[in-house]
Structure formats: structure tokens, C-alpha cells
Amino acid sequence: MARAALLLLGDGRFPAGSHAHSGGVEEAVADGRVQDLVTLERFLVGRLWTVGRTDAGIAAAAWAEAGAAAPRWPVLDAEAAARSASAQVRRASRSLGRAMLRAAEASWPGTWVGALRGAVPDGPLLAVAIGAAARAAGGTEEEAALLAAHGSVTGPATAAVRLLGLDPLAVSAVLARLAADVDAIAASSAGAGRDWSALPAGSAPLIDVGAERHAAREVRLFAS
Numbered sequence: 001m002a003r004a005a006l007l008l009l010g011d012g013r014f015p016a017g018s019h020a021h022s023g024g025v026e027e028a029v030a031d032g033r034v035q036d037l038v039t040l041e042r043f044l045v046g047r048l049w050t051v052g053r054t055d056a057g058i059a060a061a062a063w064a065e066a067g068a069a070a071p072r073w074p075v076l077d078a079e080a081a082a083r084s085a086s087a088q089v090r091r092a093s094r095s096l097g098r099a100m101l102r103a104a105e106a107s108w109p110g111t112w113v114g115a116l117r118g119a120v121p122d123g124p125l126l127a128v129a130i131g132a133a134a135r136a137a138g139g140t141e142e143e144a145a146l147l148a149a150h151g152s153v154t155g156p157a158t159a160a161v162r163l164l165g166l167d168p169l170a171v172s173a174v175l176a177r178l179a180a181d182v183d184a185i186a187a188s189s190a191g192a193g194r195d196w197s198a199l200p201a202g203s204a205p206l207i208d209v210g211a212e213r214h215a216a217r218e219v220r221l222f223a224s
Helices: 003-010 025-030 037-066 073-082 087-107 111-119 126-136 141-164 168-189 205-215
Strands: none
Touching: 003 087, 003 126, 003 141, 025 037, 025 141, 025 205, 037 073, 037 126, 037 141, 037 168, 037 205, 073 111, 073 126, 087 111, 087 126, 087 205, 111 126, 126 141, 141 168
């Protein structure tokens, strides 16, 4: 994979809609669980090792599936959906997955997009779309997992800057401290292949509950 392509896919400015979502941190701010840099870092660590690790495994499996003669997209998408207890989290993930496909298709066009859309008409969950897009861009399985793990913390971190007025430099330092964990998760996720029996299924109950509460709020800055 051209390194620039990997950077493009992982860039928050890539037009895949991530800027409109907080990854659960807006609700965590609203209920007082995230108030400052210390509590934000705790939130991000928890999110990385649950949601991020699970998404990394799904993205790696999607990368492998994208190279198959007959991809089992509905089955893999169902595996991903089964790992998300909140209907609102799934709704937001599908919205992001559809946006990721649109953006990736413009950059790396091919029949892969139509095949995935046709197999999952409502739009694939984001981790599935990331894995397929990474394959289309020439990435490796580990790079697909890296993109998913990386995005699981950078999106909420950026949202926290806007929600709490935190120092962006200090938030970047938090992400830098998490970089080794992001790499470790990506490395351990590679090899998921087409055997999904060992796919991670990390649970983040407060994020799931918070997503349902967030959707009912009349005033909110982010879509999720």
C-alpha cells in the first residue's frame, strides 16, 4: 500500500462523515464521565480495548473477505452487528459505512463497491467498509486493522476538544501515548482471515447505553 493512501484513509478530513460523530464521548461528557484530560484518556483506553479491538478484528476479516471469489458480506456484517448491542450504535455505524464506501469509491473505483452494497443494502457497518476500502487501496490486513483501531480513538478525541475546549496539543499527547496499544491491537488482529471463530467481541456497556440516551436528546452537537 502506498503510505499516502493509508494516511488518506485514516485522515479525519477524508470525506467519510466521521467529523459528525463523537464515538460516544458527547454522552460521556453530558453525564460527567469525561470532564478533563485524565477522564478522557480513561475513556479512550476503554474504548480502544473494547470497541477498537473488536472493530480491528472485523476490519481484518473484511480485508480477507474482499479478496475472496465469493465474499460472504452479509454473514460478516451480521457477525459485526452481533457485537454491537445498541441499535443506535449500529445505525450510526451503517451511516458511516455508507459514507466510507462513497468516499473510497471516488478514490479507488471498482466492482468491489457495488458487490458490497448489493450484499448489504442498508450499508455495511463501518469496520466492514474500512476493511474492504483498505483492500481496494492496496493495503494489508494489518493496515486495515490499524485504520479501524486508530479511528476508534481519534474521532472521540477530536470531538472532546470541541465539547470541552481542551488543549488540542494535550489531546494529541494522549493519542500519542495510546499509539503503542493501537499498533499492538492491529498486529494481533492480523490473521483473522476467513475463520471468524476467534474474532474479538469486546463489550462497552456504558457506550451502548449512552448511545441510546444520546439519540433521545433534543439538543446535541454530534449525530452519535
